[in-house]
Amino acid sequence: MTNRVAVIDLGTNTFHLLIAEPGQSYFFTELLHKSEAVKLGEGGINDGVIRPDAYQRGIAAMNKFQQYILQYNVQQVKALATSAMRSATNGQQFIDEVKAQTGIQIGIILGDTEAQYIYQGVKASNCLQADNSLIVDIGGGSVELIIGNNEHITYKQSFEIGAARLMALFHQTDPIPPSSIQDLYAHLDNHLQPMLAAVARNSVINLIGSSGAFETFAELAERDKGYDFELKQNQVYTFNEQDFLKITNRLIQSSHDERLSMKGIIPVRIDMIVVASLITCYLLEKLQIKEVVMTAYSLKEGVLASMLNQQVLNKL
Structure with missing residues (x-):
């Protein structure tokens, strides 16, 4: 079976889920792309906190994404959080709760890594x-x-x-x-x-x-x-x-x-x-x-490119 991968981009405004598999004519075939307007930074972005309403919207979105991941029989998931989670005092609490409820492990990436992935995504276009x-x-x-x-x-x-x-x-x-x-x-x-x-x-x-x-x-x-x-x-x-x-x-x-x-x-x-x-x-x-x-194309396509390239390297 083709190795299906999922990328979750937990942005400050929107959470994105991209499920794909290696493509024939291009480097990937998109199977599903879902976006949830979570507005994680609403009301607390400059105070370094995720407010309760935004927190619950984020948890609900991750539970929804997990259902799609199961439905599409995804073998590999990479979930990355960016600016709002980097600066939020309750960011780790959110990560722990998502892990407990869905099994998805979220990684917080630094801005430098985010920029690198964005470049890779833009280059892929x-x-x-x-x-x-x-x-x-x-x-x-x-x-x-x-x-x-x-x-x-x-x-x-x-x-x-x-x-x-x-x-x-x-x-x-x-x-x-x-x-x-x-x-x-x-x-x-x-x-x-x-x-x-x-x-x-x-x-x-x-x-x-x-x-x-x-x-x-x-x-x-x-x-x-x-x-x-x-x-x-x-x-x-x-x-x-x-x-x-x-x-x-x-x-x-x-x-x-x-x-x-x-x-x-x-x-x-x-x-x-x-x-x-x-x-x-x-x-x-x-x-x-x-x-x-x-x-x-942006961060999620850059992450996807690196995941699929790694799959190819692993087969060599």
């Missing part, structure tokens, strides 16, 4: 070129920024400036006022100096956004043209520069109710898409980047 790109992964708790090409990584770093953290600090009035945008940009100036210096040393040709908010940007871009957007048929999407700026500006200036009425924004992103837009616009402006590309 074949959107990297010979010249360097700036890979951007905007999570709820952290943002990973990686400079790399189709051969190797030049620079990688994880910053604890994710969308949930920035929203709690700066987006308390809706629409977000110009003064809050200025404060947010000053906060990014303060935190992102190492990355800005790295780009100064290693020029980049474009910005590649890894899944998450960038999938929403792509869907909105296509809907603006009157088309439906099917992510499975658009694993890599290149934006028109003006279309991209038009979409992000519209989101930044919008109210909660206006975003709620926009088809193409999933519920968990209705509010966080504003700071995700601001982070992206900050990077484009600061680094004078003109081209933006979305890839649907």
